[in-house]
Amino acid sequence: MAEKKASVVTSVGNASRDFRLVPEGITFGFVEEAIKTSSASLENKEICKGYKYFSEKYITDIRVHHLDMGCIIRAKCYRSQRRNEAPHDVEVVIGTGPSFIASDSKCSCAIGSGGCCGHISGLLYSIAHMKTTGMTVIPNDVAKTSLPQTWHIPRGEKIGGTSSDDVKVQGYGTDFPQRQTRGLRSTLYNPIPSGVMNLDVKKLCEDVSKVDKTCLLLSNISFSNHITNVDTKFGKFPRGSPLATQQKLHHDYVLSILDAGDFPDIPVKSLVLLLKDLDLLRRW
Secondary structure (H helix, E strand, C coil): EEEEECCCCCCCCCEEEEEHCCCCCCCHHHHHHHHHHHCCCHHHHHHHHHHHHCCCCCEEEEEEEEEEEEEEEEEECCCCEEECCCCEEEEEEEECCCCCCCCCEEECCCCHHCCCCHHHHHHHHHHHHHCCCCCEEEECCHHHHHHHCCCCCCCCCCCCCCCCCHHHECCCCCCCCCCCCCCEECCCCCCCCCCCCCCCHHHHHHHHHHHHCHHHHHHHCCCCCCCCCCCCCCCCEEECCCHHHHHCCCCCCCCCCCCCCCCCCCHCCCCCHHHHHHHHHHHH
16 A cells, blocks of 8 residues: 655665565555555546556666665656657655555656656556566567567457447537537337236137127237247237337348348449440440
């Protein structure tokens, strides 16, 4: 946890890459607890920013300095989205136990004097990662120019396909561009506030036949076959009912109406070329 007691920095040893000088027991949980218990910390904001700096390799040139009661870990941290500028100087003091000495930790950024900023959090996450993976020596920083280029590798699909019922077309109003508009979306909803009880269709038809045997409902229902229920968005309903037939037969299906016709061949022939061909035929 974070400590704000008397300074433990008395005599600082030479810089080293020997990670065995760092006390054991530093984990990601230790880092989050140290950040949250620091009075100068913004807690979740510093945790998120620090993890971003750690995961995106903003922390470089990590060195350990031995102390009588712990160690000092110094590093460089690039500015957020400004890697062409000089990086910040980050210094973290870890006491035996382990304990995070926030009063002696500092950073060259505007809020780093308080002992807990996003750059300090990023260095703490880097320390926890190396301790968790069992490293005994701090690895050398690998420059981007020494790695194979990755610009040709696609980033993957960011937006996946979805049902039209889940699509929302969002725009903005010219009078109030900051206000979120309602947008265009499906308004399908269940108007029944409670669950639908299973209807005994056979008994219903028997009651209807006692009143009027010529009712068209009786001619459309066969009692010889067992009526099965299917799952819909509004619960289980008999197969063939409107609620059942209007839904997709399977969530992987693209078409709900299977006899609606096939999709056109892709790529579709250009309309301009088609009109040009028709014009040539007329002239010929």
